[in-house]
Amino acid sequence: MPYVKIEVTREGVTRQQKQQLIAGVTKLITDVLDKDPNLTHVVIQEIELDDWGFAGEQVSVLREKGITAQKK
Numbered sequence: 484m485p486y487v488k489i490e491v492t493r494e495g496v497t498r499q500q501k502q503q504l505i506a507g508v509t510k511l512i513t514d515v516l517d518k519d520p521n522l523t524h525v526v527i528q529e530i531e532l533d534d535w536g537f538a539g540e541q542v543s544v545l546r547e548k549g550i551t552a553q554k555k
Contacts, residue, residue: 485512486524492542492552493529501527 487508505525513520532543545551 484522484524485516485518487512487526489525489527490530491527492535493531496527496529 489504489508504527508525509520509523512518512523532546533541535542538545
């Protein structure tokens with residue numbers, strides 16, 4: 484029974500995007516590990532920007548500086 488936890492910053496991930504993540508991860512687990520998709524659990528947790536940091540800074544501060552995770 485696979486369990487996958489996805490953590491993202493709380494920055495407007497839509498219901499549709501979450502559904503795409505759940506479906507995509509479930510398919511990947513099924514294809515790669517040959518696991519039953521009906522027994523695959525995917526959890527998405529949104530983290531507040533002040534509660535996530537990297538490079539020694541809170542993400543909220545990095546966003547204020549114009550630093551984002553968007554693909555260039």
